[in-house]
Structures are given as C-alpha cells and as structure tokens.
Amino acid sequence: MMKAAYIEQPGPPEQIQYGDLPRPEPGGSQVLVRTTAVALNPVDTYIRTGAGYWDLPQPFIVGCDLAGVVESVGPDATRFSPGDRVWGTNQGLVGRQGTFAEYSAVDECWLYPTPGGVEDATAAACALVGVTAHLGLFREADLQAGETVFVHGGTGGVGSMVLQMAKAAGARVIATAGSDAKAARCRELGADVVINYRTEDEPQAILDSAPGGVDIFWETLREPDFDMIVASMAERGRVILIAGRDARPEFPVGPFYVKGCSLHGFVMFKASPGELRACAEDINRWLADGSLVGQVSQTMPLSEAAAAHRIQEESTLQKSGALSGKIVLIP
Numbered sequence: 001m002m003k004a005a006y007i008e009q010p011g012p013p014e015q016i017q018y019g020d021l022p023r024p025e026p027g028g029s030q031v032l033v034r035t036t037a038v039a040l041n042p043v044d045t046y047i048r049t050g051a052g053y054w055d056l057p058q059p060f061i062v063g064c065d066l067a068g069v070v071e072s073v074g075p076d077a078t079r080f081s082p083g084d085r086v087w088g089t090n091q092g093l094v095g096r097q098g099t100f101a102e103y104s105a106v107d108e109c110w111l112y113p114t115p116g117g118v119e120d121a122t123a124a125a126c127a128l129v130g131v132t133a134h135l136g137l138f139r140e141a142d143l144q145a146g147e148t149v150f151v152h153g154g155t156g157g158v159g160s161m162v163l164q165m166a167k168a169a170g171a172r173v174i175a176t177a178g179s180d181a182k183a184a185r186c187r188e189l190g191a192d193v194v195i196n197y198r199t200e201d202e203p204q205a206i207l208d209s210a211p212g213g214v215d216i217f218w219e220t221l222r223e224p225d226f227d228m229i230v231a232s233m234a235e236r237g238r239v240i241l242i243a244g245r246d247a248r249p250e251f252p253v254g255p256f257y258v259k260g261c262s263l264h265g266f267v268m269f270k271a272s273p274g275e276l277r278a279c280a281e282d283i284n285r286w287l288a289d290g291s292l293v294g295q296v297s298q299t300m301p302l303s304e305a306a307a308a309h310r311i312q313e314e315s316t317l318q319k320s321g322a323l324s325g326k327i328v329l330i331p
C-alpha cells in the first residue's frame with residue numbers, strides 16, 4: 001500500500017482524502033517512480049471540482065507534476081533504470097492517473113532525467129508550468145533574441161517560467177506584479193521592466209516601456225482585455241492565450257489584422273511526447289546552468305493536499321494574491 005491524496009467524487013477541496021491505496025505495478029513501458037516532490041497547478045483544482053473534461057480513474061489520485069527516483073521499470077521500458085532521478089508532468093490529465101502519492105506508475109515517454117545538483121522540489125515546481133512556457137514561447141510564438149515579451153504575473157506559476165525562459169533566449173521582458181515584494185522578485189528573475197498593476201496605469205506603462213509595442217503578449221488571465229492587448233502589440237506581434245474557457249470578450253478586429261498580429265491558443269496536455277521532451281531538454285539545460293529556477297511559494301506535506309488546493313483556488317481564481325508561484329508538496 002501507499003499514501004495518496006485522492007478523490008472518489010468531484011467536489012470542493014475537502015473532497016480530497018489522504019489515505020492508503022494499493023501501490024501501482026509498472027506495466028508495459030511504465031516506470032514506477034518513488035515520489036519525492038509534487039507540485040500543484042490550477043488545472044488540478046478544476047479537475048477536482050468536476051470540470052468533466054474526461055473520465056477520471058476511480059479513485060482518482062489528484063495532480064499532474066512529480067519528481068522522484070525510479071523504483072522499478074515495466075517489461076518494455078528502456079529509458080530509465082532503478083535509482084535514476086526523474087521528473088515529469090502531463091499525468092492526471094486525459095484520463096491518466098495523477099501523481100499526488102508515494103508512488104506513481106508513469107509511462108516513460110512522460111519522464112525526463114533530473115540534472116545533478118537540481119533539487120526534486122525545483123524539478124517538480126518547473127514541470128507543467130515549464131513545458132507550458134516553452135511551448136508558447138518557442139513552438140507557438142517563435143520567439144527571437146532581441147524581441148520584447150510582456151507577461152501578466154511575473155511571479156506566477158506560468159509567468160515566472162515565461163519570464164526566465166524569454167530572458168534565457170535573449171528577449172527583453174516586461175512583467176506585471178501585484179505587490180512591491182513580487183515586483184522585486186520579478187527583477188531578481190531577470191525582468192527588465194516591472195509594472196505594479198495595482199498602483200500603476202498598466203496600458204500606459206506598457207506603451208512607455210515599449211513605444212513600438214511588444215512582440216509577444218503572454219496572457220495568463222482568464223478575462224483577456226483585447227482592446228488593451230492589441231493596443232500594446234508591435235507589428236506582427238503574437239498573442240498567447242492559455243486560460244479562460246468561458247471568456248467571451250470583445251475583440252478589436254481591425255487594429256489586430258492591420259498590425260498583422262496572430263493569436264495562439266493551446267493546452268500543454270495535447271502536446272506529443274516528443275514535443276514535451278524537446279521542452280524538457282531545454283528546461284534541464286537551463287536548470288543545470290542556473291538560468292532557470294523554481295518559483296516556489298510554499299512547501300507543504302502531501303497530507304495537506306486539500307488545504308493546498310484551497311490556497312491555490314483562492315489565489316488563482318478568487319485572486320487572493322496569497323501565492324507567489326508554486327505550492328510544492330512532499331510525500
């Protein structure tokens with residue numbers, strides 16, 4: 001048996017039980033990972049609430065991200081051996097079992113080696129948000145060195161990855177923050193310009209810091225203001241959308257196409273194993289050379305998964321601002 005955080009029915013955070021479930025056996029090309037750190041994402045809270053994007057295993061272990069050590073491998077697994085340190089994401093999605101447990105059986109196609117010297121908590125904290133940032137900046141927006149990237153929420157889970165990866169790729173970065181402390185953290189992470197959206201006129205501050213407009217506008221908010229976004233764009237700018245399934249905002253068609261802009265929406269869980277591995281290779285390189293760090297806001301024991309879900313939901317959906325990055329949980 002193993003300890004796990006799981007639900008039998010969708011519902012509020014208190015629906016998450018912490019208790020014993022059978023330890024999985026790795027079949028086929030699966031690898032059994034002894035989990036040492038997991039990270040929480042907003043999507044975990046939507047799935048736990050009963051978003052119903054797909055059928056869930058019963059019981060359903062919550063969580064997408066993990067880091068740990070290979071315990072054993074299935075008969076067809078060839079990439080990893082017992083004792084290897086690994087991290088991964090894209091679990092708990094599209095009907096797969098989740099990661100918030102002492103052990104996870106994960107197909108080896110979703111696992112990557114953890115670089116020496118990089119903590120498991122860091123690898124877990126960079127997992128889903130890291131591949132998301134990479135897919136958006138490079139596959140979708142084709143970021144080039146010297147371009148200007150704007151991101152909403154420079155200390156957020158996704159935003160902190162976008163900020164650092166854009167800097168690693170030679171871009172100039174403008175980020176927002178909701179407090180002076182978060183603004184200072186954005187600067188530590190490499191932001192060239194930080195706008196406190198609670199005290200400054202954000203649209204004006206963007207235009208002041210990028211008079212020719214921004215090349216990439218990374219929207220993390222669920223209610224995009226396209227009048228503001230399009231007014232902020234440079235010629236041939238790219239807008240990245242990753243949130244707001246129910247949003248139905250107005251859209252300034254003329255200014256958008258006359259500038260030759262493009263709009264890129266995507267979900268990370270539809271990327272292929274090969275696409276995610278390409279992201280992971282860059283993430284590992286940047287983690288190893290220190291140009292990417294995990295933005296961990298809180299570390300909690302796995303037994304407090306329900307409380308962690310509550311904090312994440314209040315911060316991301318109800319905008320309490322309590323978090324400055326990721327919640328990492330330790331089994």
Ligand SMILES: NC(=O)c1ccc[n+]([C@@H]2O[C@H](COP(=O)([O-])OP(=O)(O)OC[C@H]3O[C@@H](n4cnc5c(N)ncnc54)[C@H](OP(=O)(O)O)[C@@H]3O)[C@@H](O)[C@H]2O)c1
Nearest residue numbers: 042132153156157158177178197220242243266267268316
């Ligand atoms: N499509 C995909 O594949 C994908 C992947 C990952 C995430 N997502 C979605 O992307 C969204 C962000 O995820 P996350 O993990 O980054 O969440 P998060 O860590 O909670 O970050 C949210 C960020 O939004 C910022 N923010 C909130 N209100 C703001 C405002 N009015 N102006 C400027 N910034 C504001 C916050 O900044 P402050 O803290 O400074 O207030 C915070 O940095 C979620 O909806 C998530 O579901 C989608």
